[in-house]
Amino acid sequence: MQVGGIVLLMLLGYLLVDGDYSWPVSLTWQELPAKLDDAQTWLLEQRTAPDPNFFFAILDGFRALADWLVTALTDMLLWLTWVGTIAAGTLLVLRFGGWRAALITFLAFVSFAVMGLWEESMQTLALMSAAVLLSLAIGIPFGVLAGRSQRFHRTITPVLDAMQIVPAFAYLMPVVILFSVGPAAAVICTMIYAVPPAVRITALGIRGVTADSVEAARAFGSTAAQTLFKVQLPLARRQLLLSVNQTIMFALSLVVIAGLIGGRGLGDVVTNGLYSNAALAILAGIAIVIMAIALDRATSAIAERTDPTRRHLTDRGKRHARVLTLATFAGILATVFAARALGADSVYPDEFETSTTVYTATIHDDLLRWIQDALDYVQDPTSFIFGITEPLGNFILENLLEPLRKLLVDSPWFVVLGGLTAIAFVLSGLRPAITTLLMLTAIGVMGVWPEAMDTASQVLVATAIAVLFGIVIGVWAAESPRVERLLRPLLDTLQTLPQLVYIIPFIYLMPVSRIPGIVASVLYAIPVVIRLVTNGVRGVPPAAVEAAYAFGASRMQVLAKVKVPLARESIMLGVNQGIILVLAVVVIGGLVGSGALGDMIARGLQRNEFGEGVVASLAILALGIALDRVTRGRRDPSRA
Amino acid sequence: MALLVALFAAACGEDKDDQSSGSSENAAAGGKDCGKVVLNEQAWAGSTANTYIAKAVLEDNLGCEVEITKIAEIPVFQAMADGKVDAVLEDWQHVDEYKKYIDGAGTVVQGGPLGVEGHIGWFIPKYLMDENPEFKSWEGLKGKEDLFKTPESGDQGMFLGGDPSYVQKDKELIEALGLNFKHVTAGAEPAQVARWSQLYKQKKPVIFYWYTPQYLNQEYDLAEVQLPPRTDANQDCKDDSKSGGDPEQYKCEYDVTVINKLFSKKFADSKSPAYDMLSKFELTNEDQEQVAKAIAGDKVDPEKAGQDWVEENQDKVDAWLN
Incomplete structure (x- = not known):
């Protein structure tokens, strides 16, 4: 209610205040980008100096360690040969996770082989494993400390928040400066994102x-x-095992981003396929999803099965288990040596040769052809579907995005600043309001107010769409377990499929530069919104629902008057999480024409406009924190 | 394959190269002489083409082990400086980086022209040029910008900008020329191509940043809008607006870009036979477009497309190996 009033006031401010009130130059720190450029030069000189100082020596040591780990793991997977790798993965999961998970693992390996992406998949597996190992090596000790000391927990929480709020795209630049390009840089980017859930x-x-x-x-x-x-x-x-599972999932979602800075494997295929072969990029994206599903099922099955609070083994049971473990390792070793003795290749071959004929061993080319056919269909501007998607894209642009962008960019800056701070105060309280004010001011001072407001308009429109559909679908899923069951694999896929992959078709279907980014961010954020809403509605006390029915309310009335209002806090949390997720993807949209801050980062990264790129990164961090505080609500801040 | 080796051995034999790297047999068989060479493939199909041609020659004729990285245009300078990448075969005159890495730190060295000449400009579909012959020159666009209106550009005409990582100055040009265009970035090149090719297929008007050599020029009939020519009077006119400043200093057509090969200092000093070959490596626009079209248009495996070209152009390859 009060929020509506504030928005109305902001509208009035936009309409009534005449003249140009863009962020004043006198309040801008104009030398900032140049200063950052100098800092970059200095950092590079320090890093490449013949005898670096202590700090850079440590960075360099870490880089060498990460590089070595990735190389060693890749070499190991290749040494095992493809037969040995499949055997090792499947048997280990079979021993510790049960036959279902083992079957999924086996099928995943087979699919990498059949898709003709074996080598890339192994590179990604190695890169990920290195990132996950290092993340856990840091995350678990810190997590233990945070678990034992309340004070340490309080200190570290905002840092973890920041690590997760900043879109990965934003810290690529600094990481490249400090660690050069290559596997190490990719590992470090992944760690920034994957350490927080571990802790x-x-x-x-x-x-x-x-x-x-x-x-x-x-x-x-x-x-x-x-x-x-x-x-x-x-x-x-x-x-702890659950934290391993989550760390893996977070790490996988960064594989594609890592491809931008020299991480090899599937991510590399996606980012570069975007340029030369979109069908191949999509195929690699599918491989990433398969890897994510298999790793998820395998690690959660292992976590379930080996839980000591559930399994009370007798001495005989323990001996039995030990024998099984030994047998598993013996089986793996036997397979590996047999495979090597029989001359199995280190990577799955493209074709098998017998004395008479050559068989194609993969369906790589067929898959690519099918995907290409589908892409050709969506690229055709006379197709049926284009007739729907193009006007829809234009509608969103003309009726939602542009008006909101105009309101935020063209309004006097103090109206927007005051309005957002006031909303933060009403919804979340005094401290969040002050944070919001500070963050927005910082954006202005850095001289990127219009760009940040442009990005904010895209974030708000995408969040509104995600929340609207998320609430409807979420409530529906809460009411019908069958819908929830049907949705689950779809939501899992959306969360793990790299965003760049589903941006590709929308580049063709909605050829309006800001729209593909928005669609992609909606698709990325909606699973989380749906899950939170479903949980919220489920969590409404049955007594309240019973009472409403007793008073003769219809099912719709119970939903609208009881369940949804009582689930308000969960829904608010959905909005809040939705905004953060949307922000992360809208920024990636810079690669496909979203403009604004994302474009600045893309340019900064690719054209070495370091200062501007870092300014845009900082602005995204500030915008993320501000939008988070505005929508945080009065929930318990200690909640993860 | 065997034929290639034989040919190469013969070619070397005649020449009696005095390098201590040993007999021609030795070089042809590979051995330690060449070792590993890291080439960086840039993000466009033309670069894929020349990189894989070089790979085919290095592997089949010199027995090198070739690794291909795909690092973006600018970060690759740092990668060369760090010795992680040995060579970039197609660099579009990144003058700022030349100053920093070649003239300054000296960690990267010039490898001479690739032989391909790049040209950037403003392009429109041929059908549009036929309907509006005045678009031959930028002055003809004045007052007609409305024709290019899209929902994205509001009440202005839409100018579709190039990939943000490419050399460009179109925002400044539009301002300096006083045209009523809104510069819309489509993002990465494939996204930009998706935008204009769809408008092309719908026979709608579109004006955009584009360049040659580009294999798509064989697929789409495009025409170029003449920008203010370069004369003695505007010698200092710049092409890359990265450094910003007064739009007037960019008010001219893009210069013909001599595309360079670049090597890391370490690689240049290594005396590797691969360095000798890559120094002489040279292609024409036609060579490059032909292979690029095979790769990006006909989806031939780059590896095979490179080898195919080498087989058909043995005379050119021999010249690089002597």
Whole structure:
């Protein structure tokens, strides 16, 4: 209600205040980009100096470590040969995760082979494993600390927030400057995104260990270290494995971005295929989804099966398990040596040769042809579907995007600044309002006010669409378990499919430069909104629902008057999370013509306009924090 | 393959090269002489073409192990400086980077012209030029910008800008020429091509940043709008508006771009036979467009497209190897 009033006032301000009130030059720090350019030059000189100082020596050491790890893992996968790799993956999952997960793992490996993307898949697997190992090496100790010390937890939370809010696209530049291009840079970008969930979930797990168990351990005279290693960590094992699972999922979602800065593998195929062969980019995107699904199922199955709180093994059971493990490793080794002895290739071959004929071993070319046919169809401006999508794109542009952009960019800056701060105050309280004010001011001072407002208009339109559809579908899924079951694989796919992949068809279908980015960000954000809304509506106390029915309310009335209002907090959380996710993708839209901040970063990265690129990165961070605070609501800030 | 080796051996034998790298047999068989060469493929099909031609020659004739990286145009300078990339075969005159890495730090060296000449300009479909012959020159666009209106450009005409990573100055040109165009970025080149090719297929008006050599020029009939010519009077006219400033200093057509090969200092000093070959490596616009079309248009595997060209143009290849 109050929010509506503020928006109305902002509209009035836009209409009534005459003249040019764009962000004043006197309030802009104009030398900033040039200063940043100098800083870049300095950093490069330091990094490449013959005897770097301590700080750069550490950076360089880390870079060497990451490079070495990726190379070593890749070499190992190649040494195993493709037969050995399939055997190792499948048997390990079979031993620790059960036959269902093992079957999925096996099928995933087979699909990489058949798709003709074996080598790229292995490179991605190696890159990911390195990133995940290093993320866990940092994340778990920090998570344990955060789980044991409330103060440490409070200090580290805002840092973790920032790491997750900033779109990966924004920190590519600084990472390239500090670590050059290559696997190490890709690993580090991935870690920035994947460490926070590792820390959070570990902390949650440690704190979840009941006080009784810890007390009991102390009472028996355990030292702090003993309590940690013998009680807290084993009991939190399920959460730890869950954090491995989440770290992997987050890491995979960055594989494509990593392709932009010299990470090899599937991500590289996607980013470069965008230029030379869109069908190949889509095929590689599908391989990434398959890898994500297999890794997800395998790690969650392992987490379930090996949970010590669920399995109480007798001594005989333990011996049995040990024998099985030994048999698994023996089986893997036997397969690997047999494969090597029989001359299996390190990567799955494109064709098999017998003495008489050559068989094509993959359906790579067929798949590419099918995808290309589909792309040719969407590229054809006389096609049926184009007749729907083009006017729809134009409608969104002319009736939603442009008016909102005009309102935000052309309004006097103080009206927008005041309005957003006021909304933050009404919805979230005083402190978030102050943060919002500071962040927006920072954007102005950096001299990118119009660009940031342009980006904000795209974010708001995309979020509005995502939330609208998210609420409708989410409520529907909450009411009907069958709908939820049907949606689940679709939502999983949308969350793991690289955004650049589903941007590709929309470049053709909605040839208006800002729209493909918006569609892609809606698709990326909507699964989370749907899940939060579904959970919220499910979580409405049955007593309230019963009471409403008792008073004779119809099903629709119960939904509209009871369930949705009571689920308000979850829905608000959905809006909040939706905005952050949308922001991450709208920025990637810079690659396909979204303009504004995304374009500045794309240019900064590709044309070495470092200063501008970093300014745009900082502006995105500021905008993300501001929009987060505006929509955060009065929920408990300690909630993850 | 065997034929290639034989040919090469013969060619070398006649020449009696005095390099200590040993007999022609040795070089042909590969061995330690060449080792690993890292070439960077740029993001467009033409670059894929020349990179894979070079790869075919390096591998089949000199026995090198070739690795191809795909790093963006500017970051690759740093990669060469760090010795992670040995050569870039198609660089479109990144003058700022030349200053920094070639003249300044000296970590990258010039490798001479590739032989391909680049040309950037404003292009429109041929059918549009036929209907409006006055568009032959930029002055003919004045007052007619409305024709190019799209929902994206509001009440102005739409000028479709080039890939943000390419050399360009169109925003400044539009301003300096006083044209009522809105510069719309379509983003990466494939997205830009999607935009104009759809308008082309619908026979609608469109004006956009484009260049030659480009294999799509064989598929679409395009015509160029003449921008203010370069004369003695505007010698200092610039082509890359990266450094910003007064739009007037960009008010002229794009200069013909001599496309350069660049090598990392380390590679140039290595005395590798691969360096000798790449120094002599030279292609014409036609060579490059032909292979690019095979790769991007007909979807021939780049590896094969490169080898095919080498087989058909053995005389040119021999000249690089002597």
